[in-house]
Amino acid sequence: MTQSNTVTVHILDKEYCIACPQDERANLESAARYLDGKMREIRTSGKVIGADRVAVMAALNITHDLLHKQQRLDQDASSTRQQVRDLLDRVDQALADDSAS
Template sequence: MTQSNTVTVHILDKEYCIACPPGEHANLESAARYLDGKMREIRSSGKVIGADRIAVMAALNITHDLLHQQDDLDNLGQQTTSTRDHVRDLLARVDHALASDDDDNGQAR
């Protein structure tokens, strides 16, 4: 018996059968629910009329959010790298200070 490779989702009161790799059904359904919610928000605002336009606006909003999150992650990654380098520098200074302190203590004896 073969497992179905299609998932039926409902987006803005329409049903869509979408091909989906095995094991990805839950992710596809979650994405469809998210998209449906965004499209319903846009439709309920009354500023955009027509399913095609609502879909484009939803896609633009989702893409905008995604790009901002990627920028935030990139910035966080840069900050993390910078912080990591700073910590390594501080550890090297501490090691150097401790090593020179040990040398000074060894000479005083």
């Protein structure tokens, strides 16, 4: 593997070399910074001790946030679909009323 295909990231003061396509490098670095921040928040709270436990709690928190946002997007999409159906029904009704005149 060539150096250009790896990215070095730092998470909780540890260095990780990760294989990554060049066009995904910025996303990986951003994800690593986000994860590092979440893990530091958890570690700083003092409620969770040990890097493994901190990592699991960070993963659970991030996953919870992701699923919550996905659920909200699904609800928004469903609401939008319903609004479009309602508008189409109104258009159909208006066209029917117009053709009856």
